[in-house]
Amino acid sequence: MAATFRGTTPEPPDVRPRLTVLSGPSGVGKSTVVAHMRKEHPEVWLSVSATTRKPRPGEQHGVHYFFVTDEEMDKLIANGELLEWAEFAGNRYGTPRAAVLERLEKGEPVLLEIDLQGARQVRESMSDARLVFLAPPSWEELVRRLTGRGTESPEVIERRLEAARTELAAEPEFDTTLVNTSVEDVARELLALMDVV
Template identity: 75%
Template sequence: MPVESGAGESRSSQPKRLTVLSGPSGVGKSTVVKELRRRYPEVWLSVSATTRRPRPGETDGVEYHFVDDAEFDRLVAGNELLEWAEFAGNRYGTPRAPVVRRLDAGKPVLLEIELQGARQVRANMPEACLVFLAPPSWEELVRRLTGRGTESPEVVQRRLDTARVELAAEKEFDTTLVNTSVREVCDELLGLIVAPSL
């Protein structure tokens, strides 16, 4: 399903690596990934499928593959998702085949997924590097979530409640990056993506 765009060869000598970026809603995962892809287009990002409606400015096949519940059910039943989870009333999942093809070719893969999905990847692919993106502070996370203006107060409150649980799971990850500077986080994340597997 995902389009393998921007796949360069400049890092082809590096060992294959599956890197998972996760963290609470509003921490800036999408912003970091967008900047990383802009600066390092050779990094391949798996595009998740979701039942969530597109936000303004989002394009099907770019930020997500937007599918209905019936199609998502079909993907789950066919074991076509590497991981999937429900978050804030919507389902998200990573199409399996493109990730496996990429890793088999020795290319690094980046997944931007939620906590439940990260746990599934850890169980299915223990060699993956799990990276937790943390906010500078709880107050800053609240400011980012309430400042979006794209969701109802009820949805924002659900995201805040979930964020508390997600922050408590930080110890399950291999490393933590604090999102105080998008550029610095991108550089650190790139180093992890192309690092040899231990």
Template identity: 85%
Template sequence: MAATSRGTPPVPPDARPRLTVLSGPSGVGKSTVVAHLRKEHPEVWLSVSATTRRPRPGERDGVQYFFVTDDEFDKLVANGELLEWAEFAGHRYGTPRGAVLRRLEAGDPVLLEIDLQGARLVRESMPDARLVFLAPPSWDELVRRLTGRGTESAEVIERRLQAARVELAAESEFDVTLVNTSVEHVARELLALVDVV
């Protein structure tokens, strides 16, 4: 099954780069696709999120995340400095608005990899953003990926599967759907969308 693109509008000749948002259910391979794309095309600018969680070993401030305190995060929210933010596992994560806007104003295409809730919030604040949904080849394949990690309890896996059902049902909210049958193929499809203004 090839990646499918639905709803990509014609490109005006004088258009500026758009924000491209990649989202999809847990376990579909968003991070893997983005990592492959950036390995092959490091010029693609990926927005770095701010988070209140502590750095893990090997993580560096400003590379994987901007690590901030709860008070600093509160100020970012209060000052409208985040495009979107959400709480997950007791920590908050958000996309700094300023860096994204500066890159777009400079003419650089910007890629953002976030969850469904974040994608909806970006759509509200930047209606011209291109929302890309990464779908699994099938429900059975998504179940295999989520259960195959072997690192989580049955209860956690069931919660993830319930969330995935909800996330899959949101596909129609997106501008384009890519089906993740091959990381290399989907990364090429995504690159083509990021490069389209």
């Protein structure tokens, strides 16, 4: 289990529920890990982001994302309804603030799956947030996963790989790094970090 930790040692358990942020380059396996984790631990609450990106086949409004127009996103931002937001590879994404704060107040474990820019904003606004970086086993494997998923055009893949170089360089800004070699191992380690198991 310790084999997938890199850089920092696991933190000691914290009795207070904390906000956990999971970031990492597109295609590294964030959604896969989170889906695996929530299958057995549905009590982990995953924030549903708003995005201007178009839905992929199978993605549902209100489940995977709230799919909004540019105008709707403008309003969410102007009204201060987002805890953080960022532009990523040509689309905007943001975390609805109220739902997150409500869950944290209830003492529930809260998880955000957001990009590097969003993680940096959360670090500034919520100083006790736990920032976890999901890293690929290698650059070649990241390219393989992003391409193999088959959901993006070659141009979009190129943009995401460009963003990935910046994101990988920011790994030391995170509290913990988990290397996504095995989905099961990473899901287990993430749960342990969140004090869920």
